[in-house]
Amino acid sequence: MNIPWSKMALNTPSSVVRDMLQAAQAPGMISLAGGLPAQSSFPLEAIRVAYEKVFASGSSALQYAETEGYRPLRAKIAERLESKGIPASPDHMLLTTGSQQSIDLVCRILLDPGDRVLVESPTYLAALQVIHSYQAISHGVSCDDEGMLPESLEELLQLHRPKLVYINPTFSNPSGKVWSRERRQKAVDLCRKYGVLILEDDPYGEIRFNPEELDAPALAELDAAYEGPSNVIYTSTFSKTVAPGLRTGWILAAPDIVKIAARAKQGADLHSSSIDQRALHALMETFDLDEHIRGISADYKQRMEKMTELMTKKAWEGISWNSPQGGMFLWLELPESMSASNLFTYGIQEKVCIVPGDSFYAGTPELNRMRINFTHTDPDLLPEAVERMDRAIKRWHASVQSDATVTM
Numbered sequence: 001m002n003i004p005w006s007k008m009a010l011n012t013p014s015s016v017v018r019d020m021l022q023a024a025q026a027p028g029m030i031s032l033a034g035g036l037p038a039q040s041s042f043p044l045e046a047i048r049v050a051y052e053k054v055f056a057s058g059s060s061a062l063q064y065a066e067t068e069g070y071r072p073l074r075a076k077i078a079e080r081l082e083s084k085g086i087p088a089s090p091d092h093m094l095l096t097t098g099s100q101q102s103i104d105l106v107c108r109i110l111l112d113p114g115d116r117v118l119v120e121s122p123t124y125l126a127a128l129q130v131i132h133s134y135q136a137i138s139h140g141v142s143c144d145d146e147g148m149l150p151e152s153l154e155e156l157l158q159l160h161r162p163k164l165v166y167i168n169p170t171f172s173n174p175s176g177k178v179w180s181r182e183r184r185q186k187a188v189d190l191c192r193k194y195g196v197l198i199l200e201d202d203p204y205g206e207i208r209f210n211p212e213e214l215d216a217p218a219l220a221e222l223d224a225a226y227e228g229p230s231n232v233i234y235t236s237t238f239s240k241t242v243a244p245g246l247r248t249g250w251i252l253a254a255p256d257i258v259k260i261a262a263r264a265k266q267g268a269d270l271h272s273s274s275i276d277q278r279a280l281h282a283l284m285e286t287f288d289l290d291e292h293i294r295g296i297s298a299d300y301k302q303r304m305e306k307m308t309e310l311m312t313k314k315a316w317e318g319i320s321w322n323s324p325q326g327g328m329f330l331w332l333e334l335p336e337s338m339s340a341s342n343l344f345t346y347g348i349q350e351k352v353c354i355v356p357g358d359s360f361y362a363g364t365p366e367l368n369r370m371r372i373n374f375t376h377t378d379p380d381l382l383p384e385a386v387e388r389m390d391r392a393i394k395r396w397h398a399s400v401q402s403d404a405t406v407t408m
Contacts, residue, residue, distance in 0.1 A: 007113075012133040024353040030385045033353040035173060035328055036376035038303075041296045042243045043287065050282040054275060065274035067262045069095025069250070073281040077250055080289075085221045085236065086252070094258050094265065097272040098201050099249035102235035105129050105261045105268075106164070106199050106251070111136040112158070116162040120148060122360035124173045124201065127166055136163070138362035145322075147179030150186045157194045165191055165198050170216055171327025172204035174371040178325055181215045188222045192231055197325035198223070202236045203249075204327040206293050209301040214325060220252065227231045238280060241293050242326070246276045297326065300375050303382070304330070307374045310386040316393060321372075330372040331357070338396060340370040346395040352388035 012049030024031035046372060068074070074090035081088035096102045103126070110306045111117070113135035131138050139160055142152035142368065147169060156162070167187065169179040179187075191198050200219045208214055220234040230253060251261055265271070282291075304356035311321070319336035334340060340356035347354050357369030377385060 007135060007160060008133050011135055012129065023348055026348075026351070029348075029351045029353055030377060030381055030388060031353040032374070032377060032385060033355045034376060035373055036340075037240055037244065037296075037328070038299065039376050041299065043283075043292060046283055046287045047243065047279065048245075050279045050287075051275075054278045057278075061275045061278045063274070065271050065277075067271045068093070068258070069272065070274060070277035070281060073248075073277045074250070075285075076281060076284045078252075080251065082282075084218070087221070087224045087230075088220050088252055092230075092255055092258055094251045094253075094261050095272055095277060096172070096235075096249045096251060096265070097247045097269065097281065098239055098244070099235045099237040100126060100130075101265075101268075101272075102237075102249050102251045103127050103166075103199070103201065105264050106233055106235075106257075107131055107134050107136070108264045109257070109260045110163050110197070113283070115164075116160040118153070118156050118160070118162045118165045118196075119362050120167055120172065120175075121362065122174055122357060122366075123166065123362065124168050125359050127168075127201065128360075128362060129298050140362035143177075145165065145177055147177070148187055150183070153187060154190050154194075157190060157196060161194075162196055165196055166201065167198065167219070168201045168203075169219065170202055171207065171329075173204070173327075174329055174357060175331040176283050176324035176327050176329040177331075178214065178216050178320050181217065184217065184219050185222050188226075188232070192223075192226060198232045200232050200234045202234065205236070206241055207297050207300060207328070208326040209297055209304075210325060211297075215258050229256070233257060241289065242280070242283070246280060248272065248276055248280055255292040262335055267341045300326075300328065303379055304374045306379060307372070307382055308327070308387070310383055311389075314386065314390050316390075319393075328373055328375045330374060332370045332372060334368040334370065336368055337400070339367050341367070342399075343392055343396055345376060346392035346399075347389065349395065350388040350391045352385055352392065354389070396402035 024033050059230040070088055074093045078088035078090050107130050111134040117131050117136050117138045118141050119138050120143050128138055139156055141148045141156055171178055198219055220232040223230055223232040233253040234272050235251050238246055321330045321332045343353055355371040357371055358365035358367050
């Protein structure tokens with residue numbers, strides 16, 4: 001049958017990372033590829049008790065609910081955001097099926113075919129997929145360790161007149177960097193100047209290894225210094241701080257944006273799981289989420305330090321990586337002659353899975369970059385994971401020497 005696919009379907013390719021994760025399911029494989037939290041971090045007993053409370057309250061939790069989400073939970077989230085300096089109200093909030101749906105809804109209500117979106121270089125792969133599925137065009141803004149370069153951002157704002165600037169400024173995926181306060185303020189100022197909305201994606205922002213050392217306010221907080229409606233659409237999720245299976249995130253934005261996003265959500269799924277939202281509300285009533293996040297952060301810091309210590313001992317020539325202050329990822333730079341895609345292939349042969357970095361770029365990719373997740377793998381397996389990476393790197397060097405011999 002000749003199926004008449006829509007342009008959206010034809011512009012939504014399979015996720016490269018998802019395809020790689022299928023390879024990671026092979027028996028005996030150690031995966032450093034996915035952006036998965038540690039399962040040991042999930043507060044299983046507290047969540048079980050929360051669901052029991054919901055079921056004890058009666059059958060209303062199993063009924064249809066309002067699209068915007070369970071209002072008591074929205075109020076709890078707003079209260080939490082306010083405590084962190086982000087102006088928030090439950091009336092300016094829409095609960096979503098994870099922050100991935102938030103990205104999709106924002107793109108759905110703002111983007112038409114041919115519209116331009118500015119992103120970091122590199123940026124979150126799944127955000128690029130969503131942008132391209134709506135036939136919009138993404139352009140990468142040059143970045144350094146402190147965030148988008150203001151001169152590059154302003155140049156592209158003038159050149160492309162984008163509809164949206166998508167950023168992941170705190171422990172970003174894939175690079176793990178955290179923007180400086182100065183770069184955050186400059187991005188807010190420039191986007192205000194040119195009348196362009198910012199989509200601030202903040203799934204990892206609370207996982208801070210040394211929170212007292214960071215001066216990294218949300219752009220939504222900095223934007224509040226301006227009069228009038230917010231220019232920042234802020235999204236986050238409980239996936240990294242509680243558990244991804246609860247599939248609960250949120251959009252915080254100006255009322256008009258929330259209103260139209262809610263209409264778009266009605267067409268997608270009517271509302272996200274109301275029973276999960278009620279359970280999260282019950283959890284937040286009695287559970288010390290801040291203490292839980294401090295525990296996650298301490299655990300992830302230890303995992304990151306163990307991983308980097310093991311890699312440092314290997315003394316890989318020409319290979320370097322960042323020292324993240326939070327989040328879930330290491331971003332490796334290989335020698336220019338070393339393709340991360342080739343290293344991925346050798347890694348699969350050695351039964352260790354990493355993610356080549358080329359798919360994280362809107363424009364010309366850097367082929368010698370790769371992402372490693374240090375949060376999901378059991379710490380006891382990290383030494384073996386690094387040993388397998390070492391063997392994969394040695395395979396690459398051997399292949400280069402073999403090719404050089406053949407050409408002589």
